[in-house]
Amino acid sequence: MRDILITLIVFASLPLILKNPVNGVLMWIWISVMNPHTQGWGFATTFPFAQIIAVVTIFSLVTSRAPKLLPASGITFALLAMVLWMNVTTLFAIFPAASLLQLGKVMKIMLMSLVTMIVIRSRQDVHRMIWVLAISLGFYGVKGGIFTVREGGNFRVWGPTGTFIGGNNEIALALIIAIPLMRYLQQSSDQLWVRRGWTAAMLLSAMAALGSYSRGALLAIAAMMGLMWMKSQKKMLGALLIAVFAPFALLFMPERWTERMDSIGDYQADNSAMGRINAWNMAFNLARDRFFGGGFEIAEPSVFYQYAPNPADVHAAHSIYFQALGEHGFIGLGLYLLVGMLTWRSAAWVVRNSRNDPELVWASNLSKMIQSSLIGFAVGGAFLSLLYFDVPYYLMAAVVALRALTEQRLAQRKTGTLP
Structure with a gap:
């Protein structure tokens, strides 16, 4: 059915x-x-x-x-440069066949991300896209949150099998990205039942993220909530809500969850953490040796034998930054960081230039929430191989549209041609 x-x-x-x-x-x-x-x-x-x-x-x-042209934005130019560089590094890949296969998958994601930047241009388009993103991820947040509460937090929350967010760590980070988007939609609605629905979705998504038992997600959700609080106009109320909900949520989780979170401070004794550090060292050593990096799909014994401190401990990168470094070299990492920096600065520009215009309050609110989503991804992504996860690229497209709409509004105000 x-x-x-x-x-x-x-x-x-x-x-x-x-x-x-x-x-x-x-x-x-x-x-x-x-x-x-x-x-x-x-x-x-x-x-x-x-x-x-x-x-x-x-x-x-x-x-x-x-219109069929990409918006003239530093974000789009940097993203195009990154896409082009990925194609170049594939020519020098350590494993050409596997790298070419992965390149095809990544290019499909990048192509549709660029198409998104081309067609998402109006306020209505941006708003509808945020609704789709929030509902798509919120489905698993509500489902996982109910599961966590019902089971007393004794079992892990997992995402849909065979997808970017199938793992417990990955679904947790996806939900952390989604929570600020839900907050924007809550702010944007005049209907009480919609606002209450998004409140419930945010709380359940937070419980689902905790129920994933992801240590990286705990750091990411702290960073995300911290920025949301800093961007809030009602800081006292926000601090009160965090002070009430956070201890309740943490105390609700069972002892074995607490023990796992406590292991963050004792990473030397954790095999998983040491495996990630070994993979990070491998990526760094590989990038130093190979200008173009290793290409896609380098988590192989032969590569670790040559570049890793512990050749027997073969792991995926488990970090968006070291994944970019190992696969595409220092230039690839630099381009990826440039795309992120330009997206952050464009969102900040929208906030600065829309604060005094009632018609742009929505753009300011959404830009703040996208920044909160991106800081959560930046922190949580440091521990996950989600370099090609498509949601951050859709948020980049939203920021491109927000800046273009804000620039258009400012130009109309300057020339006195406001509708």
Whole structure:
């Protein structure tokens, strides 16, 4: 039944996508982020929904009257440079066949991220995209939060199998990214039931993140909540809510959860933590030796034998930063950090330049929340191999649109042509 329902939704959306490529981007985000087909049990789990939506969306974009050029933004230029560099490093990959296969997967994500930047331009488009992202991830937050409360936190929360967010650490970080987006939608609604619904979703998502038993997520959620509090206009109320909810949530979790979190301070005795440090050293040594890095898919015994302090301890990078460094060298890491820095600065620019305009309050609120999501990703991503996780790239697209809309509004104010 689930397989049939998902299939009907996807194919029913195709005429709407042909009518407007924005609908295609929203459907793509829903399929790629929520992965609803993984909730089925039959043919839908392997059916190429994403490919169909991508092809129809690109066809709709090409044939529509909508603008077809990327916005002139430092973010887009830096992202294009990073994409180009990934193709260059693949030419010098240690494992050419595996690297080329992975390149194809990554380029699909990057292509649709760039398409998102092209078509998401209006306030309505941005708002709808945030709704899709929040619902797609909030589904697992509500589900995981209920599971954590029902089971007393004694079992780990996992994401949908076979996806970017399938692991316990990955789903936790995804939910931490989603919570600020839920907060924005809560702020934007005038309907009491919507605001209460997002409040419940945020609380349950936070419990689900704790229930993942992810130590990196604990650090990420602290960073995210800290920035949300700093960006809040009601700091006293925010501090009171954190002071009430945080101790309750932590005390609710069982003793074995507390013991696992306490192991953060004793990482030398933790095999998992030492394995990650070994992988980080390997990536650093490889980048020093190879200007272009190792290319995709370098977590192999032969590579660790040559570059790792402990050749027998083979691990994935478990860090977006060392993943970029090992796979694409120092230039690849620099480009990735540049994309993140430009996104952060553009969001900060929107906040500064929209604070005195009632028509741009929404842009300011959303930019603050995207910054909170990104700081959570920056902290939690230091411990996970999520360099190609698509949600941060969609948030970059939102920031590009927010800056363009704010610049347009400022130009109208300056010339006296406000509607």
